[in-house]
Amino acid sequence: MQTIKPQSLFGQLLLFLGLPLFILWGFSAVSSYLSAMNAATQAYDRTLLASTRTVAEQLVVHDGKLDVDVPWVVLDSFERNMNDRLYYKVTDTQGKVISGYDDLPDMPENTPGTELYPALAWFYNATYRGQELRVARLLQPVNEGGVNGMAQIIVAETVQSRYYLAVRLLASATLTQGGLVLLTLTLAWLLLRRVLKPMRQLSVQMVRRDPGDLTPLPDLLPWSETRLLIVSFNRYIESLRGVLARQSRFSADASHQLRTPLTVLKTQAAVALSSPDPMQWRESLVAMQTTLDSTIHLTERLLQLSRLSRLDQTERQAMELVDLVKIAQACCFSSMAQARSKNIDLGYEGLDEEWITGEPVLLAEMCINLLDNALKYTPENGVVTIRVTRDETQFACLEIEDSGPGIESGLVRHALMPFHRLDNSAAQSGAGIGLALVNDIARYHRTRPELLRAESGGLLVKIKLAAV
Structure with missing residues (x-):
């Protein structure tokens, strides 16, 4: 028969409770990071769009040509965050760059427009001079001084601040949720120690219990879910005590009942051996036969009674x-x-x-x-x-x-x-x-x-x- 290695109920309960909590903690951390990154993206995208609009307001027409004047005060207001660098590019209705960085990457084809703002605006990611950029593109209608068409304003910034904000939000959520997980596991650990203490006491008593001790188990388990276990076990002990008592009484009575005919047989055999008369021998043999018949009948009844007392529920069915x-x-x-x-x-x-x-x-x-x-x-x-x-x-x-x-x-x-x-x-x-x-x-x-x-x-x- 294969021996099952005993496992710790305390460890199993903690593992059953702690493992899902840690998995949920990790899933929540990833979800919080994605949510934080999405929130940071939306917040900084709004700033980028505001920057493109500010530049669009500076578009003017001189001598039939589109021009833009971006004061350094305006650029400084764009670059309040010293963690990121800002790039921009302005092209006229003919697609000619009139201000900013000429080599700033254009928007890829099939980039969907934003539905968050009532403007001809697009947002996309790009790489420029080895840096990751978040780019906002705005089309500004121009109909002034003989210039008709759409001017394009592109404003881009690096994404360090976005990552920084997302990491801060992630750290805050992770610490808060991690504290809750650790608090839950600590409370669960204390609760399990308290709950399993009566079971440990009962186990110690069972180990130290004499094999022949058939007294009822003490009611050490205070919970309603386990009370039936103690009641059932004590009922089994009481039934076993009754069975053993009946067997002991049966054995004593049976030995007493069998001892009497055996003593009679011995006496009858002694009488036959001590007498030289053949008639006396015959009478003793007849008496011995009668005694043996009654003894056989008694033995059969005893065996039948003993078998009935040992029948279990499976045989009963x-x-x-x-x-x-x-x-x-x-x-x-x-x-x-x-x-x-x-x-x-x-x-x-x-x-x-x-x-x-x-x-x-x-x-x-x-x-x-x-x-x-x-x-x-x-x-x-x-x-x-x-x-x-x-x-x-x-x-x-x-x-x-x-x-x-x-x-x-x-x-x-x-x-x-x-x-x-x-x-x-x-x-x-x-x-x-x-x-x-x-x-x-x-x-x-x-x-x-x-x-x-x-x-x-x-x-x-x-x-x-x-x-x-």
Whole structure:
């Protein structure tokens, strides 16, 4: 059998909680960076567009030519951020550069226009002199002094400030969310230590517990989700304690019951060996045979009783459809010789068939034991009747009625216990197992025997079984 390596529940819970938190933290950091970069881009794009508009306002027409005058004061206002450099280019309606950097890259084809501003404006990224640029392009209509068309204003700036702003926003979000993650894990760590402390205490007690200690477990787990576990375990311990007690009592009683016939056998053998008379030998052998028959019968009952006490739920479910009438009639026929030996009127009454779900061997054993008990305690020339009927609740009823001395109502509970023989018929001998075995077989079929007073004054045993 493969041994499973034990794992830490504390570590598993922290990993189950912490790993998703760190993944979400990383996903949130990337999302925050992208959001921050988008926000910085929009903010600086607005400044770039304002710069192009400022330059567009400086467009003038002199002597039929478009010109632009960008004062240094205006350029200085564009370059307040000392982290970036600003570049611009202005072309007239003919596409001729009239101011700025001639080699500033033009807009790539198929660049979509912006929908954020009511202007003929475009934004795009470019590389200039080994630097990354963010470029704003504005088309300005000109219709003055004979000049008609669109002038183009391009303003570009490096992107260091954008990255700087995005990194600052990312750092702020990361620190805030990271603090929340660490706080959550810290609180989870403290909570798990507190929650698992009773389980550690219970584990220590279980390890130090004596293997034979069957006392209930202390209620160390205060949570409603685990209370059922302790209750179930204590119920199992109580059931195990009962099983062990019954086994111990059964072993003691069985050894006592077997010791008596073995002692008798030894005495009978000693008598035969000490006598030279062959007739005495024969009498001793006959007596030994009778003792052996009763011992074999007792041993079979003991084994049957022991097997019933060990049946588990899986075996209990292995039942089949059987005809209770056929079982009762067969048992009645097999007990006929015992009835004739005492001139007892033994017969069957009731239904022609009655199907139930049960274990046929055990049901037959129950009938045989009931008939044996009835025939044993019924005096000579008495009456024993076995019946199979159906009552008003649609249950099949197995009844065995005799004309013997019966059982007083106060002694019914003792009559169903193993090795408890009643003293209402001193002429009979036995170990007191028959009715106890009947009781166990009935419990196996989820019912119980009823010991009632018959109309004749004898005993009426009634067992209700679920009919099909």
